[in-house]
Amino acid sequence: MRIPLYNTIRLWVLRRQEPYRVFYDMLGFCPNNIQLFQQACRHRSANRDYHNKGDNERLEFLGDAILGAIVSDIIFETYKSKNEGFLSKTRSKIVQRETLNHVATDLGLNNIVETTMHSTSHNNYTYGNALEALIGAIYLDQGYEKCRKIVEERIIKKYIDIEKIARQELNFKSRLIEWCQHHHLPYYFETIDTTADNHNNPIFTARIYITDNLLGEGTGYTKKEAQQNAAHVAMRHIRKQHNYAEVLRSNLTTEEQETAVQDLQEE
Helix, strand or coil: CHHHHHHHHHHHHHCCCCCHHHHHHHHCCCCCCHHHHHHHCECHHHHHHHCCCCCCHHHHHHHHHHHHHHHHHHHHHHCCCCCHHHHHHHHHHHHCHHHHHHHHHHHCHHHCCECCCCCCCCCCCHHHHHHHHHHHHHHHHHCHHHHHHHHHHHHHHHHCCHHHHHHCCCCHHHHHHHHHHHCCCCEEEEEEEEEECCCCCEEEEEEEEECCEEEEEEEECCHHHHHHHHHHHHHHHHHHCCCHHHHHHCCCCHHHHHHHHHHHHHC
């Protein structure tokens, strides 16, 4: 019994000291192996300054798998009557990089992650990756059951609205294509411009045309993101008018309508 009592006293003392206090305040417990947690917050860009103490990429790999298992556990218990497709989509929305990046910032990881990268650069998921690495560190330090409880209570319940995320529609492009195919309407996307932001990250602009009518324009740091944003705009227009498909179809000649049906059937 002396060892557990010694550890309890030791951790009680350490939680008031840096860097233990940072993780105690963030996660509600004092790490046994503080080096794991420090490594979880060390991006590879900063590793050269620490004499190869180790970056967080291996922990990120582990944490990604552990987080996936924990989220799967939670949504499996939350949605007892939902099928595999719904559960998979909901899990994907929760563990996507954008969501994890926001959660990491809310948790305060942006204040302690060691990196030399520009924190304002788009597609920079340094903090979200560090969150996964941190979960990997918690798992190694505390075991799965304790890790699951910490992630659920201190991260998911506090910063993620699972019900809201489950209702979110993210793949607007697929929904728009399905709508066009259902109503036999020709469509196409085009990328009309490519610029760069202040950090030289490329910015794409995409447009979506249905029956040669411009229905949406969007920008993004990838062509896919730009097209998704353009499709989102187009879907908003479509939902505002119940008979919008008929309005668009009225702009087509009979020959164009027949060609559109044939082309869509061949896709």
